[in-house]
Amino acid sequence: MPDMEVSEILTQPYMLRAIAGVVLIAINASIAGSFTIFRNVSFLVAGASHSALAGAALFILLGVYGFPANPLIGALLFAIATAIIAGYAPKEETNTAIGISFAMSMSLAILFISMIREYAAKVWSLLIGDLFLLTYEDLYLMTFVTFLSLMIALLFYKAFLFISFDSEGATAFGLNTKRYNYLLLSLIAVSAVMLLKGVGAILVFAMLVAPAAASNELASNLRDVFVYAFIIALVSGFVGIAISFHFKVSPGAIASLLATTVYFFSLLARRFRGD
């Protein structure tokens, strides 16, 4: 394959799907990633993406017993459950609650997988992910959920920002802080699930959080955080695809490596700038 012309490579359906996947991942990294940083709930991304494995495993198990259902729906339900638990816990115990949900979900995932050994690979594929293995069905679901997230973020942008900046003040100014908190955490959890098929549960954290964390260091205003996060995730994804194509390595791993490297350089840049 490496001796194919670039134009020929770029028209291959699996490549087009991978490129579309990267664009959708970059949009999620911009919206959900930035709010993850603002709301200071990075651990939720790791917790929700791993909890999603248990949901996927359960739905595969149900399929085996004659109740067919899309495993991604199960993944979404479990991720949202983790978000709700995180929102329900007192603020100072949020990370503990996410950690316990994470551990419980992984226990369930391993339990379900042990009951369906012949289908275990389907679940483990969500742990690793592969941009080149995205199907049209995956892309349709990713597009729908990304569009929904974008609309919710645009509509409730000020509310999400207010509760992230000053939760107590937001309540005093009449906002239903609890409701917006549940909505925001669910949006972040759903975005984490959307990245599963592309980069896998292990690397979701890198692709969703690192671009926004890097842009948060570099940006001089909120709009730039969203713009830079999108660009960092997009470029990391495209470079990941290009390198993986030539060297036959995981595109998600290369993209995540780049995004996390940008974060460390952004820390250095901020230090040199004297902020």
Added chain:
Amino acid sequence: MVKEKDYAKPGVETDDTEIEAITSKEVEFRYDEHLVLSDVSFQIKRGEFVAITGPNGSGKTTLLKLILGILQPQKGEIRVMGYSTRERDKIMNLIGFMPQKEHISSNFPILVRDVVMLGLGARKGITKPTKRADEEEGIQAIKSVGLDEEIWTKKFAELSGGQQQRVLLARALAIKPEILLLDEPFNGVDIPSQNKILDLISDLRKKGVTVLFVVHNVNPLLHQIDKIMLLKGRIVAFGRPDEVLTDKNLISAYGASIPIIYCEEGYAHPVYSDIHG
């Protein structure tokens, strides 16, 4: 009950200081089974400056949340400008709130403009787009707290503690409140900035705004306030500073004797020392 027509328009001077801004009748509040406040009854007149103080766990913040309608008492009732705090939609438009700076998360590049406009946005509809006129109101609020317009596009996190407090005050004032609630406004603020904030708040007296300060140390306010409410799960004393700051009341609230010194103007200043308020 105070009728709507009795309210002075925000920012308009008035002599009608007899209207009760806040009334509390036999209020009791528990968190689960833990009794936090009991038998809390008081009246605060329109235009009064009142400091709510007491030791840690005395119920200061709980009382603030009860006045804001965030919490509801299990017994009794609080009314704000005649409205029950259960009618949150009505009282929200009357109260400006300045939170403790320590409770704020500014680890992202939120600008002064964003901070002020969040307050106005919450009052005018959080999902509605911001209008140019709203932004003008926000800029006026920033100017009213003695900050330059240039600060409008600066990062909130890059401001000094005193400037941050003034931005939060501008956010509270932008909605032109009848009642201003300030939760520990002097935490992490140097003395010159404290004085600036106090001067700004003193100007509100001319506009008939009622101001409640929740503070653990009442000293910076003593020359400005009309009344002190000393709490310890109940009201230990409520009245003029010289009536409240007596040895007996302070022992009752703090469980220890607190020395009192008198300044040149004759005000009694408790020396809290290592008694943590």
